[in-house]
Amino acid sequence: MTEVERQNYDVVVIGAGGAGLRAAIEARQRGLTTAVICKSLFGKAHTVMAEGGCAASMGNVNSNDSWQVHFRDTMRGGKFLNNWRMAELHAMEAPDRVWELETYGALFDRTEDGRISQRNFGGHTYPRLAHVGDRTGLELIRTMQQKIVSLQQEDKAEFGDYEAKLKVFQECTITELLKDDSGAISGAFGYWRESGRFVLFETGAVIMATGGIGKSFQVTSNSWEYTGDGHALAMRAGASLINMEFVQFHPTGMVWPPSVKGILVTEGVRGDGGVLKNSEGKRFMFDYVPDVFKGQYAETEEEADRWYTDPDNNRRTPDLLPRDEVARAINTEVKEGRGSPHGGVYLDIASRMPAEEIKRRLPSMYHQFKELADVDITAEPMEVGPTCHYVMGGIEVDPDTGESTVPGLFAAGECSGGMHGSNRLGGNSLSDLLVFGRRAGLGAANYVESLERKPVVLQSDIDTAARAAVSPFEPSESEGARENPYTLQHELQQTMNELVGIIRTADEIERALGRLAEIRARVRNVVVEGHRQFNPGWHLAIDLRNMMVVSEAVAKAALLRTESRGGHTRDDFPMLDSDWRNKLLVCRASGDDAVVPDVSVERKDQVPMRQDLLELFELSELEKYYTEAELTTHPAAQGDTA
Amino acid sequence: MSSYQGQFRVWRGDSDGGSLEDFEVEVNEGEVVLDIIHRLQATQTPDLAVRWNCKAGKCGSCSAEVNGRPRLLCMTRMSLFEKDEVITVTPMRSFSIVRDLVTDVSYNYEKAREVQAFTPPGKLQPGEYRMQQEDVQRSQEFRKCIECFLCQDTCHVVRDHEENKLAFSGPRFLMRIAELEMHPLDAADRRDTAQDDHGLGYCNITKCCTEVCPENIKITDNALIPMKERVAGRRYDPVVWLGNKLFKRGK
Ligand SMILES: Cc1cc2nc3c(=O)[nH]c(=O)nc-3n(C[C@H](O)[C@H](O)[C@H](O)COP(=O)(O)OP(=O)(O)OC[C@H]3O[C@@H](n4cnc5c(N)ncnc54)[C@H](O)[C@@H]3O)c2cc1C
Numbered sequence: 001m002t003e004v005e006r007q008n009y010d011v012v013v014i015g016a017g018g019a020g021l022r023a024a025i026e027a028r029q030r031g032l033t034t035a036v037i038c039k040s041l042f043g044k045a046h047t048v049m050a051e052g053g054c055a056a057s058m059g060n061v062n063s064n065d066s067w068q069v070h071f072r073d074t075m076r077g078g079k080f081l082n083n084w085r086m087a088e089l090h091a092m093e094a095p096d097r098v099w100e101l102e103t104y105g106a107l108f109d110r111t112e113d114g115r116i117s118q119r120n121f122g123g124h125t126y127p128r129l130a131h132v133g134d135r136t137g138l139e140l141i142r143t144m145q146q147k148i149v150s151l152q153q154e155d156k157a158e159f160g161d162y163e164a165k166l167k168v169f170q171e172c173t174i175t176e177l178l179k180d181d182s183g184a185i186s187g188a189f190g191y192w193r194e195s196g197r198f199v200l201f202e203t204g205a206v207i208m209a210t211g212g213i214g215k216s217f218q219v220t221s222n223s224w225e226y227t228g229d230g231h232a233l234a235m236r237a238g239a240s241l242i243n244m245e246f247v248q249f250h251p252t253g254m255v256w257p258p259s260v261k262g263i264l265v266t267e268g269v270r271g272d273g274g275v276l277k278n279s280e281g282k283r284f285m286f287d288y289v290p291d292v293f294k295g296q297y298a299e300t301e302e303e304a305d306r307w308y309t310d311p312d313n314n315r316r317t318p319d320l321l322p323r324d325e326v327a328r329a330i331n332t333e334v335k336e337g338r339g340s341p342h343g344g345v346y347l348d349i350a351s352r353m354p355a356e357e358i359k360r361r362l363p364s365m366y367h368q369f370k371e372l373a374d375v376d377i378t379a380e381p382m383e384v385g386p387t388c389h390y391v392m393g394g395i396e397v398d399p400d401t402g403e404s405t406v407p408g409l410f411a412a413g414e415c416s417g418g419m420h421g422s423n424r425l426g427g428n429s430l431s432d433l434l435v436f437g438r439r440a441g442l443g444a445a446n447y448v449e450s451l452e453r454k455p456v457v458l459q460s461d462i463d464t465a466a467r468a469a470v471s472p473f474e475p476s477e478s479e480g481a482r483e484n485p486y487t488l489q490h491e492l493q494q495t496m497n498e499l500v501g502i503i504r505t506a507d508e509i510e511r512a513l514g515r516l517a518e519i520r521a522r523v524r525n526v527v528v529e530g531h532r533q534f535n536p537g538w539h540l541a542i543d544l545r546n547m548m549v550v551s552e553a554v555a556k557a558a559l560l561r562t563e564s565r566g567g568h569t570r571d572d573f574p575m576l577d578s579d580w581r582n583k584l585l586v587c588r589a590s591g592d593d594a595v596v597p598d599v600s601v602e603r604k605d606q607v608p609m610r611q612d613l614l615e616l617f618e619l620s621e622l623e624k625y626y627t628e629a630e631l632t633t634h635p636a637a638q639g640d641t642a
Numbered sequence: 643m644s645s646y647q648g649q650f651r652v653w654r655g656d657s658d659g660g661s662l663e664d665f666e667v668e669v670n671e672g673e674v675v676l677d678i679i680h681r682l683q684a685t686q687t688p689d690l691a692v693r694w695n696c697k698a699g700k701c702g703s704c705s706a707e708v709n710g711r712p713r714l715l716c717m718t719r720m721s722l723f724e725k726d727e728v729i730t731v732t733p734m735r736s737f738s739i740v741r742d743l744v745t746d747v748s749y750n751y752e753k754a755r756e757v758q759a760f761t762p763p764g765k766l767q768p769g770e771y772r773m774q775q776e777d778v779q780r781s782q783e784f785r786k787c788i789e790c791f792l793c794q795d796t797c798h799v800v801r802d803h804e805e806n807k808l809a810f811s812g813p814r815f816l817m818r819i820a821e822l823e824m825h826p827l828d829a830a831d832r833r834d835t836a837q838d839d840h841g842l843g844y845c846n847i848t849k850c851c852t853e854v855c856p857e858n859i860k861i862t863d864n865a866l867i868p869m870k871e872r873v874a875g876r877r878y879d880p881v882v883w884l885g886n887k888l889f890k891r892g893k
């Protein structure tokens with residue numbers, strides 16, 4: 001029988017990024033005891049890296065903005081595969097969530113009249129992103145971290161203990177979700193990174209807010225934390241994932257020097273006036289406006305340049321097309337020999353505005369290039385290329401409550417799926433975290449309060465989870481060679497990058513699945529050295545299992561979807577296919593390996609969009625995405641509309 | 643530039659003690675010290691403990707000391723050193739060791755929790771906040787802080803004086819108090835607590851904290867000195883009085 005430290009909470013939030021913190025604030029404000037668990041130190045989650053801003057149609061800079069316009073932009077960006085209810089809730093509630101942050105102490109950049117300033121970003125019709133220079137994520141996470149402190153101070157005043165109701169467990173990794181015999185969530189099992197000792201959280205409700213999966217790709221803007229733990233744990237607990245084939249490659253990552261390859265260059269550079277050029281000095285994006293966006297973007301450089309100052313009478317620059325379009329365009333330019341010396345293209349802001357202006361608007365970009373690449377972005381262009389950035393796919397949830405298909409398991413933020421469809425617009429993640437973090441907090445609170453009795457953790461489950469966690473220290477005698485987790489991770493990343501990356505073919509994906517199967521067999525033979533105290537090799541050995549499962553989900557779904565849409569581009573099926581638009585690919589765990597299960601994928605139809613939302617679009621636009629049969633209810637399709 | 647073999651001495655051990663260990667390891671063009679630590683993990687010492695997340699100077703996780711100077715490992719370029727130079731990497735000295743380069747930074751989280759939170763102005767509803775850019779700018783400078791705790795590590799008040807930790811919150815959290823004091827809409831007065839509960843008086847403005855801050859925040863000049871001036875009482879000092887007028891407009 002395994003001895004473990006036991007903790008008992010009404011609600012357990014796994015993840016201390018924007019989504020997790022917002023969820024925890026909500027659950028605690030409902031009076032429930034709440035635990036927040038994170039792999040890193042408190043305040044270091046991925047959200048801290050977000051640069052450009054947080055989208056909300058406050059209309060502070062252009063009063064024509066409204067939630068309906070934001071909704072439309074989000075659906076277009078996702079190529080109409082989005083869960084429309086999530087897109088609706090998100091667009092409607094984002095402004096309130098941003099204003100709320102000001103009451104927690106956030107200090108966004110201001111407009112002339114003292115309101116929150118908003119900036120342009122790809123795919124957003126109006127300036128919409130609340131921001132603080134290019135460190136918006138830091139502001140978000142610090143603000144919520146400080147709100148948590150503020151709630152803890154209230155608890156200290158009332159109960160004499162800062163941690164009476166809300167406690168952060170940092171550097172603690174959850175490896176398993178536990179369920180009672182009715183199939184409802186009963187707890188979460190993990191280890192303290194510092195000591196390697198096990199800890200059990202007994203709880204009726206778990207909110208997953210673990211972020212993304214980008215570490216499974218070699219070139220990525222994501223950190224070591226992004227091993228898809230939430231995705232994998234949820235799947236193993238019986239939840240379904242959707243949209244896993246859609247992975248966002250951000251068009252502008254650093255490409256040189258090699259050690260920083262993949263680090264993000266914010267879209268804010270283009271939002272504020274930076275333009276993409278190829279080795280011939282040409283602004284190539286004008287050649288890449290796809291049919292579905294024809295007429296919505298400027299056709300000449302002159303018009304594009306006028307748009308920055310006179311957006312009402314000019315169309316925006318195609319440099320600000322949705323990310324999938326820009327990333328593919330850069331890919332093509334490089335492939336056709338018009339790239340920069342280190343295999344990217346140029347991003348030029350130096351020739352577009354005075355040096356001082358650049359330093360003021362984009363201080364951390366200036367700093368980042370100066371310190372890491374010896375490039376002065378106020379004097380010379382940056383070299384940039386696509387980098388794996390965000391996963392649209394995630395845990396399938398109820399839009400209103402965030403509940404997954406497993407009772408008691410909720411999800412919010414990047415690890416949940418549906419909101420962004422096939423492609424996320426920049427700035428829509430930070431707002432997603434706030435809107436759905438809060439909703440998941442409420443959903444979990446309601447669920448816990450409705451439980452008649454608290455689900456019970458089975459001792460046998462604890463024992464199994466503990467055995468699985470320490471197995472890398474105890475190599476099995478018989479099977480193959482001892483494997484090094486770092487080597488396997490590298491091979492996995494290479495496989496995903498090369499064969500299931502930005503441009504895919506059936507042949508390559510099949511090869512990837514072959515290699516993944518081989519890596520999976522070797523993952524069992526991973527052996528780690530040393531002891532359990534803060535041992536990164538051991539941590540990686542455990543994370544690797546999750547990366548395996550998630551990579552398989554991505555590859556298998558990518559193979560099935562025989563069309564190109566958003567963050568899924570098939571060279572062998574290059575067109576958008578209307579018959580695929582309302583199809584979701586649902587991934588589930590299968591097979592008898594409990595730790596690294598097989599993944600099965602099924603098709604499922606989405607619920608058709610509500611009529612009033614459908615009518616927010618012109619028929620002529622919908623026709624580019626929908627089948628004719630789906631549009632018969634649109635007023636314009638019913639012949640003469642009275 | 644081609645690759646070369648770099649000479650490293652890395653502190654290894656835990657709370658029971660440890661020592662510097664020598665390594666020879668490949669270094670490539672454009673790399674930072676954190677890349678080298680990662681290469682050590684992948685090739686020689688898989689269990690070498692280090693904290694990191696963003697690898698881009700944004701999260702403040704990878705703090706340590708390189709040749710005795712507090713630095714972010716991910717922002718310390720190898721080109722800073724001669725090829726034949728021995729580079730010594732040690733954990734932050736002011737905090738107790740967990741393992742290898744990882745230290746126990748809980749002191750900072752405890753101090754953070756003791757700073758009275760933002761106190762919203764009673765009458766304003768969400769969405770009604772109006773502030774001018776020039777008024778938020780000063781606090782925004784402090785909010786650039788990535789909580790790397792290098793300033794906390796370097797400040798001599800605690801660096802060799804563990805006993806001062808009780809009374810002294812360190813530059814990072816004194817700056818947090820200044821940030822709230824300068825917030826155009828914060829409703830609390832933090833002058834007494836800065837002095838009495840957070841030990842502002844211990845600071846003798848040596849500026850060592852400012853020197854190591856990777857965000858180049860002027861901690862001493864822009865946060866600590868103005869805060870000291872406010873605490874000292876503004877009545878008799880015309881310079882301070884003027885400073886205060888600029889310091890917190892319209893409050
Ligand atoms: C460089 C960069 C820039 C970006 N810029 C923008 C932008 O400008 N605008 C925008 O909208 N979006 C942006 N994004 C995307 C956005 O930042 C992320 O999608 C978002 O922050 C994810 O937030 P989250 O709360 O879902 O997860 P995260 O903030 O990633 O937090 C995940 C948390 O889960 C914890 N965790 C994970 N696994 C476990 C486990 N097994 N046990 C315990 N804890 C665990 C982690 O420790 C962490 O605390 C950017 C992303 C990157 C990488």
Ligand code: SF4
Pocket residue numbers: 796797798799812813844845846847848849850851852862866
């Ligand atoms: S200026 Fe003050 S806080 Fe900063 S290092 Fe010197 S004594 Fe410490």
Ligand code: SF4
Pocket residue numbers: 702786787788789790791792793794814817851854855856857858859861
């Ligand atoms: S003030 Fe500077 S040195 Fe101190 S914790 Fe913040 S970023 Fe680090």
Ligand code: FES
Pocket residue numbers: 693694695696697698699700701702703704705714715716717
């Ligand atoms: S790893 Fe984030 S600051 Fe160095």
